[in-house]
Structure formats: structure tokens, C-alpha cells
Amino acid sequence: MAPVVLVGRHPARGIPVEVAIEGDRITRIRDQPDSASPPHLWLLPGLVDIQVNGYAGLDLNGPDVDPGVVTRVMRSLQAKGVTRFCPTVCTQSHDQMRRTLRAIAEACRTDPRVRYGVAGIHVEGPFISPEDGPRGAHPREHVRPPDWEEFEAFQDAAGGRIRVLTLAPEWPGALAFIRRLAGTGVVVAIGHTAAPPEAIGRAVEAGARLSTHLGNGSHSMLQRHPNYIWEQLAADDLWASIIVDGHHLPPAVVKTFVRAKGVARTILISDAVALAGLSPGDYDWLGLRVTLGMDGRIGLTGTPYLAGSTLDLAAAIPKVISFTGVTLVEAVTMASTNPSRLLGIESGILEEGGRADLMVAHYKQDAMALEVQRTVVAGETVWDASQEPH
Ligand SMILES: [Zn+2]
CATH class of the missing domain: 2.30.40.10 (Urease, subunit C, domain 1)
Structure with missing residues (x-):
């Protein structure tokens, strides 16, 4: 050749x-x-997105997910410069989550390109906060406390491919769970949490290494200080992933987070949902009426609430440059080198x-x-x- x-x-x-x-x-x-x-x-360098729920009308958490969906999401992301990604499986019933994990594992087994493109699976939930606000859009009826046997069943369905798990560290038994999980090499991430501030440091001591979409999946009203956002921001052993679409975090918050964490500990994610990559308009999506705006914002129609992200990492790069003043190299580092280092994989260079x-x-x-x-x-x-x- x-x-x-x-x-x-x-x-x-x-x-x-x-x-x-x-x-x-x-x-x-x-x-x-x-x-x-x-x-x-x-x-x-090719971009590495550690949090993708879907893209271009394809939902990785849909009831009828199959290996073909995983392949098609990967191809759509490649058009945006993404060379590797973490399909993200969100809070659902045990059986549904296992079905999704099996579909992703099957896609990896049968197609070497998918096996490479899937850098690992991110499981977000179900061991997160049941509270409104921190829980975000995860269905309350399926939120539950950390359970080691359940995690093992997930990892088994995934063929060992789970590489990141996002949980709330305030659950009873969470610290022992984090210790054990970190010991298997899975990146333990703090997210969708209502933790008392002192629980953050204990989770980091137990082995938590990442804050998932810091500043989102949280209460809209918080005690000014101390609170779980400051604690995570100040914890030097925690990397932070952030959504820089300009809707999930105001530019001033993005700038402050990047300055506090430093370029070396910040990871850009899309957290994209199935509506990402589609034309603006009104959609019926997951039983909800949502509006996708010209600016890429997805809102619950007629309300001020966000219903997901349509960002892609190529679009995130000029935005984070504009919000924070970092260089092109630094922005790409946050979307390529850093996620690769977190996952322990080789990145493009x-x-x-x-x-x-x-x-x-x-x-x-x-x-x-x-x-x-x-x-x-x-x-x-x-x-x-x-x-x-x-
Ligand atoms: Zn989330």
C-alpha cells in the first residue's frame, strides 16, 4: 500500500x-x-471523547440498541475528528443496561475498527444521587446504591470493556466500592452527586480520579461555600471533564475551572445525545417535547431547562479557546492527550x-x-x- x-x-x-x-x-x-x-x-492529533450517549439520531441507550448503532455512532464521530470514544451507558434497569453493554461488546468483538475506536465503555450511574438536580435526566426509579455484584454483572456483559464509572460517593458503602473498583483499573468518576463537601476528599483518598461534567448534574441552588463543586475544583488529584458548549457552563465558569485545574487536568467531553448532529427544530425525544435551537442548545420546550448536549469535540476546541484564552495546542491537549492519559491508551501524536x-x-x-x-x-x-x- x-x-x-x-x-x-x-x-x-x-x-x-x-x-x-x-x-x-x-x-x-x-x-x-x-x-x-x-x-x-x-x-x-485525533480527538478522544470519553462521554458519548449518541449522535446523528442514534441513541446508544435506546431500547433497541444493537451493534450496528455503535458502529454508526463511531462513523459519525469520525467526521468530527474523533478517533476514539467511550460509548456511555446511563442509568436504566439492570437488564436494559446489560443489553446495551452486550451490544457494545458485540460490536467490538465483530469489527476490529470498532474494537479500536471504542477506547472503553463509560457507565454513568445507576449508583448516583436520587435527588432532583444532581440526578439530572437519569430516571429516579432506576437509581440505586453501589452494588459490587451488579458491577461485576455489567463488566461481564461488557466483556471487561468498562473503563470509567461515574457514581455519587455519598452512598453508604461507596468508599469500599470505590477502593475495590479503582483496584481493577477502572477510572472512578464523581458525578451526579449531592455529597457533603467532606465526602469528596474521602472519595479521592479511596481512589476517585475524575469529576464527570463538573458543574453540571448538580443543584441549581447551593450553599456558597463549602460545597461539592469547590471541593472537587480544589482536589488536585481529580481530573475534571467539562462541557464547553456555552450552555452547560457559562464562559466565565469554564475559564475559572480551566485555570483552577490547569490544562493538564482538564478534559473536554461532548456528552452528546442522539439529537446531536441533527437540524434545528422541535423533536419528540424519549417521551419529551424538546427544541433544538440554531445555537445547538436542546431545551425542554417551553421551559428554561436543558435536555442534553449537541456538542462535538471539534466544535469544543474553538469554544474553549474563546472562553479561556488557551492556545490551539492546549485545547487539543484537553480533547486528545489528556483523555488518553486518563484511560492509559496511546493517543495520536x-x-x-x-x-x-x-x-x-x-x-x-x-x-x-x-x-x-x-x-x-x-x-x-x-x-x-x-x-x-x-
Ligand atoms: Zn451526566
Whole structure:
């Protein structure tokens, strides 16, 4: 097979380079200072999204989820520069959650591309807070306390692929559960919690490593301090994942969170739901009437409440740059290198010998847009805008 050659600006150095790929590796990087490559065309590491509920009309938590849905969600995300992701299984009945986990595991078993693309499964719930506010949109009747046997049944259905589990650490028995879970190598995340502030430090001591969508899945009114948001923000051993669509967190909160955690401990997630990637309009979705706005906001029609996220990580990058003043390299680090480090997987990197999980994208700072032209996974072009019908 002829080597793949990509041209674009190197993210750290800013100059055009030519990258040759053979197999799944970058074999050579050469400076191309006189290249005719457009000035805004960049070569960037592929993005890694650790929280995806669905995309393009496809719901990973739907009652009729099958392995084909997992494959189609992955392909839709590849068009947005995402090279690996964590399908996210939310609070439901035990049987429904196991069905979903089995479908994802089956997709991984039968298709090597999906096996690579699924960096691990994120289970969000059912061991979360039953309180209104912290519980978010998770159905109250299926919220329950941590149960080791139930987790083992989930991991069994998932073929061992669960890599992140989000829970509320205030449940009785949660600390022993966190200790045991962390001991198996699963990333324990704090989220959808109503924990008293002092419970956060104990959860971190027990092995919790991540705050899931910090600042969301929380009470709308909180004691100003102390509270579980400050405690998580100040805990240096906790990474924080955040949704930077501008709806879930105001820009000032995003800026403050990124400054407090530092670029090195912040992870951008989409938390995208099935409506992500669809046209604006009114939809009947999961028994709810919702409105998807031109600005990507999904609201419960006629109310001020958010009903999910339509963000994708390519869109998150210019937004976090605009909200916080980080550089393009720092923004990509939060959406690629950091989630890979958290999961202990290899990420795409612009170095000779590095893994060829890459994207070629136009970064238009004034338009706050990152337009993905081409996505390469393990050296193979999986998306090419020039080959798509217009
Ligand atoms: Zn959530």
C-alpha cells in the first residue's frame, strides 16, 4: 500500500509539515516552509471523547440498541475528528443496561475498527444521587446504591470493556466500592452527586480520579461555600471533564475551572445525545417535547431547562479557546492527550514513530470553527470531506 502523506501546520511549531504514514505509524515528518498548503490548515492529533450517549439520531441507550448503532455512532464521530470514544451507558434497569453493554461488546468483538475506536465503555450511574438536580435526566426509579455484584454483572456483559464509572460517593458503602473498583483499573468518576463537601476528599483518598461534567448534574441552588463543586475544583488529584458548549457552563465558569485545574487536568467531553448532529427544530425525544435551537442548545420546550448536549469535540476546541484564552495546542491537549492519559491508551501524536490517529482541519479563529477535512485512524483515512456528497 502506498504511504499516506498529509500536509498541514504542525500544532506546536506552527509551520507547514509533510507527514508520511505507513501502517499505523508516522514514519517521517518534514518541514515544508514553502508549501502551498492553506495557512489555516492544521494537522492535529485525533480527538478522544470519553462521554458519548449518541449522535446523528442514534441513541446508544435506546431500547433497541444493537451493534450496528455503535458502529454508526463511531462513523459519525469520525467526521468530527474523533478517533476514539467511550460509548456511555446511563442509568436504566439492570437488564436494559446489560443489553446495551452486550451490544457494545458485540460490536467490538465483530469489527476490529470498532474494537479500536471504542477506547472503553463509560457507565454513568445507576449508583448516583436520587435527588432532583444532581440526578439530572437519569430516571429516579432506576437509581440505586453501589452494588459490587451488579458491577461485576455489567463488566461481564461488557466483556471487561468498562473503563470509567461515574457514581455519587455519598452512598453508604461507596468508599469500599470505590477502593475495590479503582483496584481493577477502572477510572472512578464523581458525578451526579449531592455529597457533603467532606465526602469528596474521602472519595479521592479511596481512589476517585475524575469529576464527570463538573458543574453540571448538580443543584441549581447551593450553599456558597463549602460545597461539592469547590471541593472537587480544589482536589488536585481529580481530573475534571467539562462541557464547553456555552450552555452547560457559562464562559466565565469554564475559564475559572480551566485555570483552577490547569490544562493538564482538564478534559473536554461532548456528552452528546442522539439529537446531536441533527437540524434545528422541535423533536419528540424519549417521551419529551424538546427544541433544538440554531445555537445547538436542546431545551425542554417551553421551559428554561436543558435536555442534553449537541456538542462535538471539534466544535469544543474553538469554544474553549474563546472562553479561556488557551492556545490551539492546549485545547487539543484537553480533547486528545489528556483523555488518553486518563484511560492509559496511546493517543495520536505529531512525532516520528507516533500513532497515526490524526485529523486535518481548517481552524478559523474568527468564525470560532474547526472544520475537519480528513480523519485518519491507525493510518487509514476514515473520513474525507472532499469525498462526501455536497
Ligand atoms: Zn451526566
